[in-house]
Amino acid sequence: KRPDEYQDSFNVKGAIIDGLAVCEGVSKAFKLLCDRLGVNTMIAFGRSTQDNFGVEISHAWNMVRLNDEYVHVDVTWDMGMSEISKFTRYDYFCVSDRWMLLDHEYSSFPVCKTDEYSYFSKRNRYFISKKELRDYLSTELKKGSPILYFKINVSKDSIVAIQDKVQKQVSRTISLGMHSIYYLEMAPNAKQMCFFFRIKQ
Structure with missing residues (x-):
């Protein structure tokens, strides 16, 4: 079954219980988990411009507040890269606008200046x-x-x-x-x- 043809793929149930979700469902599930942990998180909506994913399409991901700084987290794309690599990837984990704007388009969101929490900086x-x-x-x-x-x-x-x-x-x-x-x-x-x-x- 294609995720985009499944009604619950746009919500938490599809992502967590059924294991079938599009970016919006994944982002909502990530926000729910962060909320349970007391982590300030919001859902961001914009467009993807990644060549590997075909034409430019609407897309959703998350923005997380860490120590008064906002960062981007795109679980959907990291899941996709992880599946391709058969290895857990963190290409879009806690990144700044500088990195996110390379293949995402968005506006009217908090500014994300720091990359210090990213996997690549930490490691x-x-x-x-x-x-x-x-x-x-x-x-x-x-x-x-x-x-x-x-x-x-x-x-x-x-x-x-x-x-x-x-x-x-x-x-x-x-x-x-x-x-x-x-x-x-x-x-x-x-x-x-x-x-x-x-x-x-």
Whole structure:
């Protein structure tokens, strides 16, 4: 059954009980859980501009207040990226307007200035320089980590050019540290400059 053809997919029941919901139902469910925990949360309505999701469509997500700062949380898109990667993703967890506006459109909401609560900031996986990326890759490979998941600073280069550079850097670093045949699975989020790689031997 398609979620958008199911009446309860737009509410909490569809999301939590039936496991079948569109973005509005998911956002309402997230707000309910936050309300139960005493976390100030609102539902945001706007439009999505993510190329991977086809044409521009109406979309809903959440805005959460943390220590007097608002941040965006898009559970629906993180669920989608997680399903593609078979790995829990946080591309849209506690992000600022600066990041959210890369593939969302909205107006008349509280300003979200900080990225300090984002997964990438908290885990030190947001890189501005090539050296930072190289150091991270080398460290993870030395630890034998099969997963590489990080975000880089938005560049003036085209998205295709950036993806190509990142892929080459990852492949180069892996080849220097591994002496056996390996396979590399990728699931990038191009607009957000979030990169996911799984190394298989």
